[in-house]
Amino acid sequence: MHYISTTILVFTHTRKKGMRKPCCEKEGTNKGAWSKQEDQKLVDYIQTHGAGRWCSLPKAAGLHRCGKSCRLRWINYLRPNIKRGNFAQDEEDLIIKLHALLGNRWSLIAGRLPGRTDNEVKNYWNSHIRRKLIKMGIDPNNHKLHQTFPVPKPSPSTTSTAQSSANNNDRVSDTQSCLVEETATVSSTSRLNLDLTIAFSPPTNALLEEHKSRPTSQCTNIIHEDSAPSGLLLFL
DNA sequence: AACACTTTCAACCGCCACCAG
DNA sequence: CCTGGTGGCGGTTGAAAGTGT
Numbered sequence: 547m548h549y550i551s552t553t554i555l556v557f558t559h560t561r562k563k564g565m566r567k568p569c570c571e572k573e574g575t576n577k578g579a580w581s582k583q584e585d586q587k588l589v590d591y592i593q594t595h596g597a598g599r600w601c602s603l604p605k606a607a608g609l610h611r612c613g614k615s616c617r618l619r620w621i622n623y624l625r626p627n628i629k630r631g632n633f634a635q636d637e638e639d640l641i642i643k644l645h646a647l648l649g650n651r652w653s654l655i656a657g658r659l660p661g662r663t664d665n666e667v668k669n670y671w672n673s674h675i676r677r678k679l680i681k682m683g684i685d686p687n688n689h690k691l692h693q694t695f696p697v698p699k700p701s702p703s704t705t706s707t708a709q710s711s712a713n714n715n716d717r718v719s720d721t722q723s724c725l726v727e728e729t730a731t732v733s734s735t736s737r738l739n740l741d742l743t744i745a746f747s748p749p750t751n752a753l754l755e756e757h758k759s760r761p762t763s764q765c766t767n768i769i770h771e772d773s774a775p776s777g778l779l780l781f782l
Numbered sequence: 783a784a785c786a787c788t789t790t791c792a793a794c795c796g797c798c799a800c801c802a803g
Numbered sequence: 804c805c806t807g808g809t810g811g812c813g814g815t816t817g818a819a820a821g822t823g824t
Contacts (some may be wrong), residue, residue: 551799578794578818579818580792600809601810614794617811621811623792623794652812665791665793666791668814672790673789677789
């Protein structure tokens with residue numbers, strides 16, 4: 547009820563502002579969770595016709611969905627080679643380092659984690675890592691240690707109660723050791739040590755393709771404005 | 783067992799960049 | 804150059820699952 551009224555409000559607002567029509571017809575399209583049948587239809591269609599042309603895809607595939615919804619479902623869930631489930635410790639460490647370097651650019655971060663999607667990385671950051679950093683007195687936005695907050699000792703008693711499986715305890719303490727190490731760097735240089743060459747996974751084929759197709763001017767060596775070069779080559 | 787509260791994560795939304803005409 | 808269509812991105816939402824009382 548409330549949703550419909552806000553949708554109408556927003557819709558009329560955008561029509562007024564930019565006279566821009568929505569990418570899909572709102573009427574008659576399904577919303578919410580996808581059914582098995584819908585998934586199957588989408589997979590079948592993409593397997594025979596390939597992904598792309600998202601706006602016309604739903605009609606062609608016989609789906610009562612918005613094209614964007616189809617794209618999201620494919621990219622985040624149905625696409626082959628998607629890694630699901632718990633993040634490994636090295637993945638978590640890499641996310642933290644990449645976030646310190648790139649900020650909330652989830653697609654770029656996810657691009658360095660084979661099999662992970664931007665949505666998954668974003669969710670994991672917001673529900674796990676962010677909370678963890680805050681608990682440890684680290685500002686998740688700038689990765690700096692809060693001045694007033696004492697650095698906790700990496701003892702088992704400091705682990706989270708909500709996720710207290712043995713596995714998680716291990717992960718938490720590992721992260722702590724990693725972050726304590728990092729905060730030491732922060733305190734000495736006011737910046738994280740962002741040398742990513744150690745834990746860096748090789749670029750995916752897609753990334754390499756992407757790189758090939760771009761002019762060299764867009765291939766950027768990321769150098770912090772006030773720090774030494776990280777040695778990380780990013781394809782932006 | 784029942785309820786309240788918290789956490790997780792799939793999905794939606796609007797904005798913006800890019801490109802073809 | 805301008806405009807409209809399209810794809811991609813990051814922020815946000817809300818239902819479901821989990822946990823505490």
